[in-house]
Amino acid sequence: MKTLFNQTKKILAVAVILFFAACSPEEKATLDPLATDASGSLSTKENSEKVNVFKGPVVQYGAGKARSWISVNKEGFPVEIGIELTEDVLDDRSLLSQGQLETTVIPLHHKAIELTPFEHLGINYEPEGHPPVWGKEHFDFHFYTITNEERMAIPAYDANNQSIVDAFTYFPDDKKMPADYFKFPGSGGAMAMMGKHWLPQDFATGYDPFTHVMILGSYAQKNVFIEPMVTVDYLLSGEEFSGNYSQPITFEEKGNYYPTKYNIYHDDKNNSVYITLSDFVRR
Secondary structure, three states: OHHHHHHHHHHHHHHHHHHHHHOOHHHHHOOOOOOOOHHHOHHHHHOOOOEEEEEOOOEEEOOEEEEEEEEEEOOOOEEEEEEEEEOHHHHOOHHHHHOOOOOEEEOOOHHHHHHOOOOEEEEEEEOOOEOOOEOOOEEEEEEEOOOHHHHHOOOOOOOOOHHHHHHHHOOOOHHHOOOOEEEOOOOOOEEOOOEEEEEEOOOOOOOOOOOEEEEEEEEOOEEEEEEEEEEHHHHHHOOOEEEEOOOOOOOOOOOOEEOOEEEEEEEOOOOEEEEEEEOOEEO
């Protein structure tokens, strides 16, 4: 009987090991405690729609943590996708300044990659802002439609290399960008490991004082990111925002779901800040 008992324990131990080995790193990461749950989503705040939330892995970010998540309704339709930051990220930004030129990659849950055009997210901290008019301390929240490997392969602008110049500046299908957005010529807004930045036409007059703005990006004739930029002051103020942003006429992935709004809000219960995209439309 003792031998049989020991054999049973061994079988159970092996089964437990196999179970955890079968889980992907993302699936195990979703078990980590961080604030995001269905009650924290904007869609749940605004209406009573039941949603499931799929979380990406927790990423250490400065003095706090960050993670991605997506909410999906019972029909399998994407409702909202975004980044959650714990408030300690904002309370102590000294660690962020040490790596301010680097993009912190925020991986997506496979459900988000499956249901949206996005492949990964990235955060850049700008302690002194940057040209042309965004001279306040802020964060760039990139929602990339290319893989991290593709993003990393985007070179620095080189005026002596025509293929690189064309990849940044040549964009013949103007229907793939909103009519009220434009790009600077040449090296303006061309960033390695990001792409070419497109600005709203009223960038110089419509964002004074600068609190938040939607920037778009392209590379090699493709849309490669959607980028809400938000000042630290605005995130610390507790103010919230939800609004439409301009849409192109044609989209890169026919039949996929694309968001039409960006949102900034807080959850005092979870001590977290959210930057999200929502109101998806199938294109």
